[in-house]
Amino acid sequence: MIEPVIGRYMRLDLEGRPHRVYFEEAGQGVPLLLLHTAGADGRQWRHLMNDEAVTSRFRCIAFDMPWHGKSSPPEGWHADEYRLTTAAYTGMALAVSRALGLDRPVVMGCSIGGRIVLDLAAEQAGAIRAVIGLQSSAFVAPYYDTEWLHHPHAHGGEVCAAVVSGLIAPTAPEGDRWETLWHYMQGGPGVFRGDLHFYKGEGDLRPKLARIDTARCPVALLTGEYDYSCRPEDTLATAAAIPGAVAVIMPGLGHFPMSEDYAALRPHLLPVLERFGALP
């Protein structure tokens, strides 16, 4: 059996530097741009990209952020410390959308992706149709020393995966739990930590929430109850600060709903996609 998912590379400039970015695509219809979590890659969307209920109505695009998955870091990376910023992240999502000629995509992201969709909704409402934030909140306070995620005395792949392992709900299927963790084990040195620079520091989007106009850019936030990074109360507080935003707390799911247990996410996600897919 060959899946209907196609992978290709694009060349584009991000923050003035040439990049080679890998993306996967499936389906036809309303463009749906998919953003993976910190320290992982677009494989997290594998179940959705194989779900005909979605691909029959949406052109699904999942790209690996630079430094992640099959996307390379820019030339000269060895002399830099990778640190994701709000401007870089929003810029790359828009650049990918432009490069593929997407017409005002629905943007769905998880974790850091669920964070950046709030910035897109606040600042780029004219360029997108709607946003879906999985495990989305405007800010997460640090609760462990992220120095250990990139330290010569700890294996980076193992420590990154072990740190996030408890964010997966105990009820998740074993195969998808360990597939999700494998993606973390494959991350490059310092990449997960560099993403968390945005997630736990620079990317505090609380001041921007009041700027989101859900009449121009509808917002739906779906959060699994076992997530102690973006906790349900964090999502509810974020939604409360955005008039018109919809928030759902999903039982039996954790921080990686599309990857850890897509079957449990699906009943919550499909009605949102139905609604956003019908937007003009």
Added chain:
Amino acid sequence: MNLANLPARVAAAPGLARWGRHLTAEVLLEAGDRRWILSIRDGALRSAEPAPAIMPRYDLALRFDAEGFARFLGASPPPGWHDLMALMRRGALRVEGDIQPFMAHLFWFKGALALLREDAA
């Protein structure tokens, strides 16, 4: 709580010895006013005995508050009480001392302590 059979359970758990193959440490496990010493050599839990009242020796300490530890050990821990990092976030677990063995072998520590749940069920 009886930790006496924990070494045998750790030895029987698939994968734990591999995750911890370079883990050698003396670990103080504290839950409220109860304390044990876990003696680990190359990923094998050699013993899990009550800590001596006087001059216990250890490399790092896992200090749980009593309620947090009890909730963690429940057969189906509720969200936020189900993982060591979750307990750390809510302040119900403090990891102190030489943190390196803990972080470098986090899968081992999570897996080994989760085995205690069978007692609590």
